[in-house]
């Protein structure tokens with residue numbers, strides 16, 4: 001059926017159904033009003049005079065596996081082979097097994113599933129790369145071309161020339177297309193691997209220098225015991241780390257916890273939860289942290305016993321061997337090494353938080369116990385993002401809140417105590433890896449990369465990247481930094497010689513494909529939705545409808561490609577996706593958790609909650625019994641001072657303990673005279689990155705707009721709703737302005753993920769922030785600094 005008609009047909013059916021509901025005495029209304037669960041409705045009888053629908057609607061429980069941190073229950077109401085409506089979890093909402101309610105994105109997914117612009121058949125590029133001209137081909141031709149190019153490029157340049165780009169659009173199920181592409185390449189000679197991610201890249205590398213691990217968090221139910229909670233650059237009301245996280249914050253608040261939000265923006269989280277909002281200039285958090293530590297130390301509020309017993313590097317008496325003893329944290333704070341005491345007045349000038357406020361929160365955090373400092377990752381997607389993650393950890397230790405119920409160790413904050421047995425495995429014969437953020441560098445100058453750049457597993461690469469699989473991701477163009485630079489690189493067909501993209505839409509990245517494949521949505525396949533490590537649940541993903549048009553699962557496509565190498569059986573192990581789902585469940589029951597439901601039980605329940613007797617407390621055993629449980633650091637202690645970092649001898653940008661390092665394109669950069677505003681982005685409630693940018697319902701719910709403080713707007717003659725040009729040396733975009741005192745003066749914020757939509761002069765018309773961001777990596781982790789940008793704004 002042509003798409004427009006399909007969509008129209010569905011709307012008509014929906015309308016009929018609404019009429020039906022009206023007559024049937026209001027079933028569904030209590031859910032809209034809130035407060036009533038399905039159980040209250042179960043006993044109701046339909047009046048006899050209602051006309052029955054001809055084919056009954058079937059409700060199928062499935063799950064989105066896009067890369068937000070939650071997984072939720074998406075109930076597809078299927079009639080005549082079409083999803084006519086979406087509802088969500090109606091189980092009783094209990095704090096120990098909370099409802100897995102879908103948010104606006106999940107509930108609005110029908111507009112993606114049946115979007116008229118869905119890719120419908122495989123295509124090959126016919127114009128210049130990036131021009132967006134494609135021609136329909138058969139699946140046989142698509143598969144054969146991919147197999148031939150894999151072979152040709154592998155034979156000409158070696159396996160290190162083949163790369164699967166970071167792509168998170170379907171990464172939280174069993175069959176992420178990018179993962180299946182890696183298996184395919186691993187089986188046929190190998191590929192250049194990557195390490196780390198775009199999410200918490202700086203933190204992932206930095207935090208272990210303090211604690212030996214990134215597993216520094218506690219389970220969210222531990223927050224019910226906290227008396228004071230600092231959400232440092234974290235916005236869970238809008239960006240989902242775990243579906244029920246905010247339920248725990250709500251309970252914590254009911255229990256009397258005071259909640260502080262530190263963010264340049266008065267976020268939805270601040271609106272919903274904060275007793276106090278501390279606005280701050282981006283990139284300057286470590287100045288605030290240093291001053292808080294200064295107050296704790298000079299007012300003798302810090303937990304001396306904890307610091308002496310568990311930490312090294314605080315003072316001369318606790319320094320590692322082989323380093324100058326005076327280079328300790330305490331001397332730095334007091335100004336003994338550099339002549340600058342890190343007083344609140346010193347910090348105020350840098351971060352714009354009033355000195356008295358700094359004193360107040362330092363005193364509160366040091367004295368109200370237990371207290372939890374949770375760090376978001378927005379603050380570490382910055383030029384020196386490593387510092388903020390170690391800085392938060394330093395404060396958690398100074399206040400002695402580590403290893404205690406209701407405390408929190410800060411840092412990256414991973415925790416995990418639930419899981420399933422992941423059935424599909426493979427090994428890449430190529431051991432070389434790059435940091436994921438450096439893929440464009442590996443296209444441009446891969447053979448020149450060294451260990452200094454973060455190349456590992458080999459001294460030198462034998463080739464630049466020549467082939468890219470970009471599967472279920474928009475990183476090729478939209479989500480990576482400096483779009484204008486990246487597209488120039490991709491347009492040069494002598495550099496990357498072959499690009500395969502699989503997606504649902506003609507995204508900015510898809511335009512750069514040589515072969516473009518139409519993927520399926522989660523409604524069209526079997527799967528299991530796995531939350532990020534912060535979740536104690538898994539969600540069943542039943543196939544609700546057959547794939548639309550000629551859309552295909554990457555698993556099946558790559559099995560066909562494997563066949564060209566005589567490796568179909570090796571790729572599939574003789575299994576369909578449904579078989580793998582069953583294997584996963586059986587192995588989870590056998591190897592991990594005998595109480596895990598069977599396939600049919602899980603399918604019926606839709607969601608499985610793992611249950612625990614008590615909260616998980618990060619570093620509990622290290623703190624309760626340190627002799628038998630050393631930290632996983634070189635010293636076995638918490639390392640304020642890391643000798644490993646000291647030995648790198650780049651103390652100005654990689655200091656041995658966390659401290660404020662003024663950022664390039666931060667508030668102290670002379671470039672501010674040309675580009676006076678700091679520009680940050682955030683993860684928006686109406687999108688998962690770039691996914692849903694084309695969803696009309698969500699555009700209505702929350703449009704793409706830039707936040708600007710009234711003072712900055714007035715000095716530029718901008719009124720609320722005006723269109724503005726935003727530009728710097730890397731690019732330019734236009735976007736409507738929301739003039740609001742919900743953002744600190746001197747800072748502009750654009751929600752990340754809008755689709756790059758250039759006009760004929762290359763000026764983005766949609767507000768795609770990555771035309772303005774930089775490809776300069778952070779010094780230690782080589783991570784993405786996509787929040788560190790200076791720009792100017794003018795009326796368009």
Ligand SMILES: Nc1nc2c(c(=O)[nH]1)N[C@H]1C(S)=C(S)[C@@H](COP(=O)(O)OP(=O)(O)OC[C@H]3O[C@@H](n4cnc5c(=O)[nH]c(N)nc54)[C@H](O)[C@@H]3O)O[C@H]1N2
Pocket residue numbers: 066067166167168169170177198199200381471472473474475479480502503504505507518519520521522681682683688689690691752753769770773786787
């Ligand atoms: N400026 C700036 N840039 C950022 C960030 C930032 O904060 N600021 N954040 C970074 C972070 S943390 C991340 S994780 C990355 C995310 O960047 P990406 O991993 O690229 O995520 P998405 O943009 O959501 O792209 C997912 C793509 O998959 C497609 N898709 C969705 N579902 C399916 C499916 O089932 N099958 C197939 N075949 N395709 C599907 C969608 O249409 C979409 O095009 O962005 C990074 N970029």
Ligand SMILES: Nc1nc2c(c(=O)[nH]1)N[C@H]1C(S)=C(S)[C@@H](COP(=O)(O)OP(=O)(O)OC[C@H]3O[C@@H](n4cnc5c(=O)[nH]c(N)nc54)[C@H](O)[C@@H]3O)O[C@H]1N2
Pocket residue numbers: 067068069198199200232233234235238239240241262263264265267280281282283284285375376377378379382680681682683684685686687688689787
């Ligand atoms: N709805 C939704 N949920 C999501 C996602 C999504 O795209 N949409 N993406 C998921 C993914 S992959 C990730 S990695 C996470 C991202 O999770 P985070 O990285 O934590 O989210 P962000 O919104 O990028 O940043 C959080 C906050 O940091 C603030 N911030 C920016 N710079 C600074 C600074 O210098 N200092 C301080 N103190 N605050 C600063 C921003 O204003 C923002 O409110 O979210 C996940 N959840």
Ligand SMILES: [Mo]
Pocket residue numbers: 198199200
């Ligand atoms: Mo992310």
